[in-house]
Amino acid sequence: MIRNPVFTREMKVSSRSIKTPLILAVFNFILAAFALTNMAAAINIARDNAQMDYSVFIGIFIYVAIIEFVLILFVMPALTAGSISGERERRTLDIMLTTRLTPVKIVTGKLLSGLSNVLIILVSSLPILSLVFVYGGVTLSSLALILVSFVTAAIITASIGVWASSFCRRSSFATAISYAAVVILVGGTAGLCHLTFNLTGSAGYTHYLMLANPASTFYAVISDTMGEKNAMEQLAARYNTVITLSAQAWFAVGTAVQLIISIILVLFSVRNVGPSRKV
Amino acid sequence: MLDLIDIKKTYGKTHALNGFELHLEEGSLFGLVGPNGAGKTTAIKIIAGLLVPDSGEVRIAGMSTRNSREKVQELIGYVPDSLGIYDNLTVWEYMEFFAAAYGIEGLSGRKRCENLLGQVGLEDKLEYHVDSLSRGMQQRLCLARALIHDPQLLIMDEPTSGLDPRTRFEFKEMMRELHDAGKTLLVSSHILSELSQMCTDIGIMEGGKMLLSGAMEDIMARIESSNPIRITVMDGVRDAMMIMKRNPGVKTISVSGRQFLLNFEGSREDEAALLEQLISADIPVREFVREPGSLETYFMQITDHTEEKIIMEEDFRSARDDV
Numbered sequence: 221m222i223r224n225p226v227f228t229r230e231m232k233v234s235s236r237s238i239k240t241p242l243i244l245a246v247f248n249f250i251l252a253a254f255a256l257t258n259m260a261a262a263i264n265i266a267r268d269n270a271q272m273d274y275s276v277f278i279g280i281f282i283y284v285a286i287i288e289f290v291l292i293l294f295v296m297p298a299l300t301a302g303s304i305s306g307e308r309e310r311r312t313l314d315i316m317l318t319t320r321l322t323p324v325k326i327v328t329g330k331l332l333s334g335l336s337n338v339l340i341i342l343v344s345s346l347p348i349l350s351l352v353f354v355y356g357g358v359t360l361s362s363l364a365l366i367l368v369s370f371v372t373a374a375i376i377t378a379s380i381g382v383w384a385s386s387f388c389r390r391s392s393f394a395t396a397i398s399y400a401a402v403v404i405l406v407g408g409t410a411g412l413c414h415l416t417f418n419l420t421g422s423a424g425y426t427h428y429l430m431l432a433n434p435a436s437t438f439y440a441v442i443s444d445t446m447g448e449k450n451a452m453e454q455l456a457a458r459y460n461t462v463i464t465l466s467a468q469a470w471f472a473v474g475t476a477v478q479l480i481i482s483i484i485l486v487l488f489s490v491r492n493v494g495p496s497r498k499v
Numbered sequence: 500m501l502d503l504i505d506i507k508k509t510y511g512k513t514h515a516l517n518g519f520e521l522h523l524e525e526g527s528l529f530g531l532v533g534p535n536g537a538g539k540t541t542a543i544k545i546i547a548g549l550l551v552p553d554s555g556e557v558r559i560a561g562m563s564t565r566n567s568r569e570k571v572q573e574l575i576g577y578v579p580d581s582l583g584i585y586d587n588l589t590v591w592e593y594m595e596f597f598a599a600a601y602g603i604e605g606l607s608g609r610k611r612c613e614n615l616l617g618q619v620g621l622e623d624k625l626e627y628h629v630d631s632l633s634r635g636m637q638q639r640l641c642l643a644r645a646l647i648h649d650p651q652l653l654i655m656d657e658p659t660s661g662l663d664p665r666t667r668f669e670f671k672e673m674m675r676e677l678h679d680a681g682k683t684l685l686v687s688s689h690i691l692s693e694l695s696q697m698c699t700d701i702g703i704m705e706g707g708k709m710l711l712s713g714a715m716e717d718i719m720a721r722i723e724s725s726n727p728i729r730i731t732v733m734d735g736v737r738d739a740m741m742i743m744k745r746n747p748g749v750k751t752i753s754v755s756g757r758q759f760l761l762n763f764e765g766s767r768e769d770e771a772a773l774l775e776q777l778i779s780a781d782i783p784v785r786e787f788v789r790e791p792g793s794l795e796t797y798f799m800q801i802t803d804h805t806e807e808k809i810i811m812e813e814d815f816r817s818a819r820d821d822v
Contacts, residue, residue, distance in 0.1 A: 225599035225600050229592075229596050233587050310586075312584070312585060314544070314547075314549050314577075315577065315597075315644075318572060318577040319572070320602055321600045495551050
């Protein structure tokens with residue numbers, strides 16, 4: 221049990237709110253609709269042809285995982301961007317800061333409550349992801365690595381949300397900044413890499429920026445699951461870069477880089493929440 | 500209990516506090532008064548540790564807020580000018596959260612919450628959502644919340660603003676009770692009359708500076724002696740004016756027909772001497788009286804002194820020209 225009053229209160233409030241069950245229902249409905257309709261189609265084809273194409277089930281698993289990953293990127297800023305700015309809007313942040321609650325406790329409480337909500341979403345979606353095990357094709361370790369990439373993506377996007385919330389006075393503004401930052405992190409790093417390659421014939425060191433991109437680590441683990449062991453090397457060769465990391469190494473280094481960025485964002489948030497030198 | 504020494508705080512080019520000084524004795528009920536924009540909220544936020552001053556020192560119970568922030572926070576209860584409530588919590592949950600925020604949990608936390616809610620008259624509203632309470636009840640809840648860790652110093656920023664007269668009266672009674680129980684209170688307000696009724700000490704600030712502070716009795720005595728003297732004569736306006744002009748205690752004179760309004764600095768004896776001079780000069784004096792004063796008029800004088808002085812000086816010049 222985490223002894224953080226902010227976390228406890230947030231969990232109490234979110235368990236009462238309609239927002240959490242609504243997100244859970246929509247999230248799982250999208251995943252289930254996609255997985256079950258495709259699975260039914262694959263079984264119908266098998267029934268007609270008397271042949272079972274097992275790669276179809278791995279494909280469904282991959283697509284469900286991609287949808288889930290994209291949904292996490294969309295949901296996290298919405299869950300965390302109003303966390304501290306909301307306290308400012310209610311004028312409760314000042315009161316909290318006069319108590320024994322330190323800025324570290326306030327920020328981590330908010331971050332953990334956002335992550336707990338995502339954890340609930342991930343756990344609730346496990347049955348859908350596990351449909352693939354009915355016919356086989358994906359190992360448990362692959363599933364575990366995919367979940368790690370989900371959690372890493374959730375941590376970095378939640379940290380972005382809390383960071384934006386820590387310096388914005390309005391939650392709407394914090395949400396806009398969070399989404400912009402996520403777009404820059406995911407699309408911007410990839411775009412810069414591609415642009416540099418187009419201009420100079422080599423992505424060069426801009427390829428390193430992709431280590432901060434949660435989509436790149438997700439791609440590394442997905443390509444590994446699909447049996448494309450050299451996918452990251454091939455990507456590096458295509459962009460004519462100096463990085464020659466295997467999919468596993470890219471996943472490990474990328475995850476570490478993203479967690480470090482998250483820690484830095486949390487530290488900035490703590491600094492922004494603490495006693496102010498401004499009004 | 501509380502010392503603010505030469506506090507300076509600027510926002511861009513605006514000096515919110517400019518050499519602000521405040522000294523609070525233990526057990527006092529101090530009223531901090533000033534017009535809007537005087538710097539009251541900035542001063543209170545600095546004391547509460549929410550703002551960092553550009554320079555100067557804040558000491559609470561002898562400890563510097565810079566070096567002993569955590570210890571100092573234990574001594575302070577803070578009621579901001581806004582209510583600061585969570586509309587999605589019940590009264591009990593709200594109190595429970597802030598008790599936990601001070602590390603007061605379990606049975607002792609529950610007892611403390613029950614006692615405080617009883618003290619502010621909300622013992623029958625435990626399961627009510629905070630947003631369903633009236634503003635007066637919400638303010639009482641905020642007071643209970645600020646007392647959860649039994650602070651020695653309670654800082655309240657405009658605590659009665661937005662309350663109806665009855666609730667305001669009840670709230671003031673609660674403040675008195677806290678003072679009687681030995682708490683030190685610092686209350687800011689721009690409604691002077693309500694502070695003058697209950698405070699033991701008062702400070703008047705403007706433009707980020709403390710213009711005047713001290714015990715309420717001393718200030719009221721000073722008000723008495725600083726009010727203008729109203730003199731009405733039946734005849735001999737010109738002679739009366741000459742006598743008044745020669746008196747060193749008379750700083751400015753305003754004339755309206757046969758009535759004079761004197762800004763007079765001096766003792767009761769000096770006042771009597773002036774009256775004697777007028778009577779000796781055969782001037783029929785119909786009225787010679789100190790204007791009845793209040794903290795409000797004094798506040799107006801010292802916070803709006805420049806404008807007032809110009810008006811008085813203009814009156815004085817026109818009266819002299821008439822003579």
